[in-house]
Amino acid sequence: MSIFLLPQSALKEIDHLCRLFLWGGKGNRSKFHLTSWELVCCPKSHGGLGFKEGPLWNRLLLSKFIWAISSKQDLLWVKWVNCIYLKGTQIWDYKLHPDASWYWKKLIKISKDLSFSLLVSASANGNLVLSRLYQLFLSSSPKPxxxxxxxxxxxxxxxxxxxxxxxxxxxxxxxxxxxxxxxxxxxxxxxxxxxxxxxxxxxxxxxxxxxxxxxxxxxxxxxxxxxxxxxxxxxxxxxxxxxxxxxxxxxxxxxxxxxxxxxxxxxxxxxxxxxxxxxxxxxxxxxxxxxxxxxxxxxxxxxxxxxxxxxxxx
Incomplete structure (x- = not known):
C-alpha cells in the first residue's frame, strides 16, 4: 500500500478482514455490531479505535512521494521527475500528457486531493507524518x-x-x-x-x-x-x-x-x-x-x- 495504488476490490477485502478481526465472526460474516466502520477508523482520541480506512490510507501512504517531489528532496528520482516531467513547475500546476506512465498518472490524481500547505501542516522536521495527515482528512474532532x-x-x-x-x-x-x-x-x-x-x-x-x-x-x-x-x-x-x-x-x-x-x-x-x-x-x-x-x-x-x-x- 505504501508503493502501489491497490485495486478497490483488494482494499475492500482488507477492510473486511479487519472488521472480522475486530468483531469476530464465522466465515465471511462478522458478528452483529452497531459501531460504524468510519468511527472505528478514527483515532482513539476522536472516539474511534485507530484502525485505518483502506482506500484513504492507501492514497495517503503514496502522498509521501508527492511530498518528496514538492519539497524537492535531495533524491535521484526526485531530481529526475523534476527534470523530465515538471521542468521547474510545481506538481499541482502540471498538465498531464496522454503518453505519461500509469504510475505517474495515479500520483497526479492523488495530488489533486492535496495541497502544499496541507502537507506542510502534516509535516515535522522536514518529514511527512502520515498519521497527522490522516487526521486532517477526518471530519471528527478530539473527545476529552x-x-x-x-x-x-x-x-x-x-x-x-x-x-x-x-x-x-x-x-x-x-x-x-x-x-x-x-x-x-x-x-x-x-x-x-x-x-x-x-x-x-x-x-x-x-x-x-x-x-x-x-x-x-x-x-x-x-x-x-x-x-x-x-x-x-x-x-x-x-x-x-x-x-x-x-x-x-x-x-x-x-x-x-x-x-x-x-x-x-x-x-x-x-x-x-x-x-x-x-x-x-x-x-x-x-x-x-x-x-x-x-x-x-x-x-x-x-x-x-x-x-x-x-x-x-x-
Missing part, C-alpha cells in the same frame, strides 16, 4: 472523554466494552428493536422489570445498583455519578491522580461485568449473583493494582499506597 475511557492501567477488554457503553453502541434490546430485530421481550434480562437501554442497564437496574454500591463500599469513598449524563461529564475530566485512575479501573471493570452478566442472562438464562459479580470486579481491580508494582519504582510506590488504602485488597 476518551482519555478516561482508554486509561492506560485499565484492562483492555474492559476498556473496549466501556468504549461501546459511552458511545451507547452496545447491543441492548432497545437498539436491537430499532434495527428491526424481533425479540421475545424488551425488558431488561437481568431484572425483568423495565425496558433495557444503556441508562437502565448500568444505573437504574436494581441488580446494577447493588453491584455498584458494593464496589463503592469497597473503594471507601471513591465513586462516580449515578446517572448516565452526569457519568459522561465526569469522565471528561482529566484524571491524573492515581486514586482517580484506580476509580476508572473499577468503573471499567463494573461496566464489563455487568454487561457480562447481562449476556449470560440473555443467552444462557443463568444470571450471576450480586456477590459473585462484585467478587469478580474486586479480583480484577486488585490484580491490576498488584501488577502495577512490577512496572516501575514510581508506579510500585503508588500501588503500595493503594494497597494500604484498601486493606482488604487481597
Amino acid at each position: 472523554i476518551m482519555k478516561s475511557v482508554w486509561c492506560s492501567i485499565s484492562v483492555p477488554n474492559h476498556k473496549f466494552i466501556l468504549w461501546q457503553a459511552v458511545l451507547q453502541k452496545l447491543a441492548t434490546r432497545d437498539l436491537l428493536s430499532n434495527c428491526h430485530i424481533s425479540l421475545p421481550s424488551l425488558l431488561c434480562p437481568i431484572c425483568d422489570l423495565l425496558p433495557e437501554n444503556h441508562s437502565h442497564l448500568f444505573f437504574e437496574c436494581v441488580f446494577s445498583r447493588r453491584v455498584v454500591q458494593s464496589v463503592f463500599d469497597w473503594l471507601q469513598g471513591l465513586c462516580w455519578p449515578s446517572n448516565f449524563s452526569d457519568w459522561c461529564i465526569w469522565l471528561e475530566a482529566d484524571r491524573k491522580n492515581f486514586k482517580d485512575r484506580i476509580t476508572l479501573v473499577a468503573l471499567a471493570a463494573s461496566v464489563y461485568y455487568i454487561w457480562y452478566t447481562r449476556n449470560r442472562c440473555h443467552f444462557d438464562s443463568s444470571c450471576l449473583m450480586v456477590s459473585s459479580v462484585t467478587s469478580l470486579i474486586k479480583s480484577s481491580v486488585s490484580a491490576r493494582i498488584l501488577g502495577l508494582k512490577l512496572r516501575s519504582k514510581s508506579m510500585a510506590s503508588r500501588a503500595n499506597q493503594m494497597t494500604q488504602f484498601l486493606p482488604n485488597l487481597y
